[in-house]
Amino acid sequence: MDEVWDKPRPDATDRCDGCGAQAYVISRAFGTLMRWCVHHWRQGKEKLLPNVTELHDYSFLLEEA
Numbered sequence: 001m002d003e004v005w006d007k008p009r010p011d012a013t014d015r016c017d018g019c020g021a022q023a024y025v026i027s028r029a030f031g032t033l034m035r036w037c038v039h040h041w042r043q044g045k046e047k048l049l050p051n052v053t054e055l056h057d058y059s060f061l062l063e064e065a
């Protein structure tokens with residue numbers, strides 16, 4: 001079954017799939033939920049966005065901190 005994103009915001013267990021840092025962006029593409037740190041999201045989003053069917057962007061949390 002596909003993983004469901006139902007949290008109000010990412011917590012410490014949500015790590016970037018690329019580097020393991022705190023994840024701030026959650027995306028779904030091709031049915032797969034992926035977690036991104038802001039760095040890797042900025043790097044990958046242009047390629048990924050056309051295929052993204054679900055997007056949760058919490059990068060504003062980084063600016064609040």
Ligand SMILES: [Zn+2]
Pocket residue numbers: 016017018019020021036037038039040
């Ligand atoms: Zn990363």
